[in-house]
Amino acid sequence: MILEVAILDVKPGQEVEFEKAFAQAQSIIAxxxxxxxxxxxxxxxxxxxxxxxxxxxxxxxxxxxxxxxKEYQQWKQLLHHFYEPFPEVEHYQTVVSS
Incomplete structure:
Protein backbone atom coordinates (compact mmCIF):
# COMPACT_ATOMS: atom_id res chain seq x y z
CA MET A 1 0.00 0.00 0.00
CA ILE A 2 1.15 3.54 -0.83
CA LEU A 3 0.13 6.62 1.14
CA GLU A 4 -0.23 9.86 -0.82
CA VAL A 5 0.25 12.93 1.37
CA ALA A 6 -0.60 16.48 0.34
CA ILE A 7 -0.67 19.62 2.47
CA LEU A 8 -3.34 21.84 0.96
CA ASP A 9 -3.16 25.56 1.67
CA VAL A 10 -6.49 27.01 0.61
CA LYS A 11 -6.78 30.69 -0.22
CA PRO A 12 -7.97 32.45 2.98
CA GLY A 13 -11.72 32.93 3.14
CA GLN A 14 -12.43 30.08 0.70
CA GLU A 15 -12.44 27.22 3.21
CA VAL A 16 -16.21 26.61 3.15
CA GLU A 17 -16.31 26.60 -0.65
CA PHE A 18 -13.31 24.27 -0.77
CA GLU A 19 -14.92 21.81 1.63
CA LYS A 20 -18.11 21.79 -0.48
CA ALA A 21 -16.11 21.22 -3.66
CA PHE A 22 -14.08 18.47 -2.00
CA ALA A 23 -17.28 16.74 -0.87
CA GLN A 24 -18.23 16.58 -4.54
CA ALA A 25 -14.75 15.66 -5.82
CA GLN A 26 -14.11 12.81 -3.41
CA SER A 27 -16.37 10.48 -5.37
CA ILE A 28 -14.08 10.99 -8.38
CA ILE A 29 -10.95 9.77 -6.63
CA ALA A 30 -12.84 7.00 -4.84
CA LYS A 70 -10.14 12.15 -17.78
CA GLU A 71 -11.51 12.01 -14.22
CA TYR A 72 -8.42 13.91 -13.04
CA GLN A 73 -9.46 16.80 -15.28
CA GLN A 74 -12.75 17.00 -13.36
CA TRP A 75 -10.82 16.84 -10.05
CA LYS A 76 -8.58 19.70 -11.18
CA GLN A 77 -11.53 21.81 -12.29
CA LEU A 78 -13.26 21.38 -8.93
CA LEU A 79 -10.27 21.89 -6.62
CA HIS A 80 -7.06 23.30 -8.05
CA HIS A 81 -8.15 26.95 -8.12
CA PHE A 82 -8.42 26.93 -4.30
CA TYR A 83 -4.71 26.29 -3.64
CA GLU A 84 -2.02 28.87 -2.96
CA PRO A 85 0.69 27.81 -3.22
CA PHE A 86 0.04 24.70 -5.28
CA PRO A 87 0.61 21.67 -3.05
CA GLU A 88 3.57 19.34 -3.24
CA VAL A 89 2.43 15.72 -3.16
CA GLU A 90 4.59 12.98 -1.67
CA HIS A 91 4.19 9.22 -1.47
CA TYR A 92 5.09 6.95 1.45
CA GLN A 93 5.27 3.25 2.13
CA THR A 94 5.06 1.59 5.52
CA VAL A 95 8.30 0.68 7.24
CA VAL A 96 6.92 -0.15 10.70
CA SER A 97 3.36 -0.36 11.96
CA SER A 98 1.66 -1.56 15.13
Whole structure:
Protein backbone atom coordinates (compact mmCIF):
# COMPACT_ATOMS: atom_id res chain seq x y z
CA MET A 1 0.00 0.00 0.00
CA ILE A 2 1.15 3.54 -0.83
CA LEU A 3 0.13 6.62 1.14
CA GLU A 4 -0.23 9.86 -0.82
CA VAL A 5 0.25 12.93 1.37
CA ALA A 6 -0.60 16.48 0.34
CA ILE A 7 -0.67 19.62 2.47
CA LEU A 8 -3.34 21.84 0.96
CA ASP A 9 -3.16 25.56 1.67
CA VAL A 10 -6.49 27.01 0.61
CA LYS A 11 -6.78 30.69 -0.22
CA PRO A 12 -7.97 32.45 2.98
CA GLY A 13 -11.72 32.93 3.14
CA GLN A 14 -12.43 30.08 0.70
CA GLU A 15 -12.44 27.22 3.21
CA VAL A 16 -16.21 26.61 3.15
CA GLU A 17 -16.31 26.60 -0.65
CA PHE A 18 -13.31 24.27 -0.77
CA GLU A 19 -14.92 21.81 1.63
CA LYS A 20 -18.11 21.79 -0.48
CA ALA A 21 -16.11 21.22 -3.66
CA PHE A 22 -14.08 18.47 -2.00
CA ALA A 23 -17.28 16.74 -0.87
CA GLN A 24 -18.23 16.58 -4.54
CA ALA A 25 -14.75 15.66 -5.82
CA GLN A 26 -14.11 12.81 -3.41
CA SER A 27 -16.37 10.48 -5.37
CA ILE A 28 -14.08 10.99 -8.38
CA ILE A 29 -10.95 9.77 -6.63
CA ALA A 30 -12.84 7.00 -4.84
CA UNK A 31 -13.91 5.56 -8.20
CA UNK A 32 -10.36 5.09 -9.48
CA UNK A 33 -8.60 1.75 -9.94
CA UNK A 34 -6.25 1.06 -7.04
CA UNK A 35 -7.92 3.53 -4.68
CA UNK A 36 -8.29 2.19 -1.13
CA UNK A 37 -9.33 5.09 1.12
CA UNK A 38 -8.84 8.77 1.87
CA UNK A 39 -9.06 11.34 4.64
CA UNK A 40 -9.23 15.12 4.51
CA UNK A 41 -8.21 16.71 7.79
CA UNK A 42 -8.32 20.38 8.77
CA UNK A 43 -5.45 21.98 10.66
CA UNK A 44 -6.27 23.36 14.10
CA UNK A 45 -3.53 25.98 14.07
CA UNK A 46 -3.98 27.29 10.50
CA UNK A 47 -7.62 27.60 9.53
CA UNK A 48 -6.93 27.43 5.79
CA UNK A 49 -4.62 24.36 5.86
CA UNK A 50 -5.79 20.82 5.14
CA UNK A 51 -4.05 17.47 5.01
CA UNK A 52 -5.13 15.03 2.32
CA UNK A 53 -4.20 11.38 2.85
CA UNK A 54 -5.02 8.85 0.14
CA UNK A 55 -4.21 5.15 0.27
CA UNK A 56 -3.47 3.47 -3.06
CA UNK A 57 -2.65 -0.13 -3.89
CA UNK A 58 0.36 0.94 -6.00
CA UNK A 59 2.19 4.19 -6.70
CA UNK A 60 1.25 3.95 -10.38
CA UNK A 61 -2.45 3.87 -9.50
CA UNK A 62 -2.04 7.49 -8.46
CA UNK A 63 0.76 8.82 -10.65
CA UNK A 64 -0.40 7.21 -13.89
CA UNK A 65 -3.91 5.82 -13.44
CA UNK A 66 -5.46 8.83 -11.72
CA UNK A 67 -3.32 11.70 -12.92
CA UNK A 68 -3.49 10.65 -16.56
CA UNK A 69 -7.26 10.03 -16.52
CA LYS A 70 -10.14 12.15 -17.78
CA GLU A 71 -11.51 12.01 -14.22
CA TYR A 72 -8.42 13.91 -13.04
CA GLN A 73 -9.46 16.80 -15.28
CA GLN A 74 -12.75 17.00 -13.36
CA TRP A 75 -10.82 16.84 -10.05
CA LYS A 76 -8.58 19.70 -11.18
CA GLN A 77 -11.53 21.81 -12.29
CA LEU A 78 -13.26 21.38 -8.93
CA LEU A 79 -10.27 21.89 -6.62
CA HIS A 80 -7.06 23.30 -8.05
CA HIS A 81 -8.15 26.95 -8.12
CA PHE A 82 -8.42 26.93 -4.30
CA TYR A 83 -4.71 26.29 -3.64
CA GLU A 84 -2.02 28.87 -2.96
CA PRO A 85 0.69 27.81 -3.22
CA PHE A 86 0.04 24.70 -5.28
CA PRO A 87 0.61 21.67 -3.05
CA GLU A 88 3.57 19.34 -3.24
CA VAL A 89 2.43 15.72 -3.16
CA GLU A 90 4.59 12.98 -1.67
CA HIS A 91 4.19 9.22 -1.47
CA TYR A 92 5.09 6.95 1.45
CA GLN A 93 5.27 3.25 2.13
CA THR A 94 5.06 1.59 5.52
CA VAL A 95 8.30 0.68 7.24
CA VAL A 96 6.92 -0.15 10.70
CA SER A 97 3.36 -0.36 11.96
CA SER A 98 1.66 -1.56 15.13
Missing amino acids: SMKGYLSHQLQKCLEKDNRYLLLVNWERLEDHTEGFRES
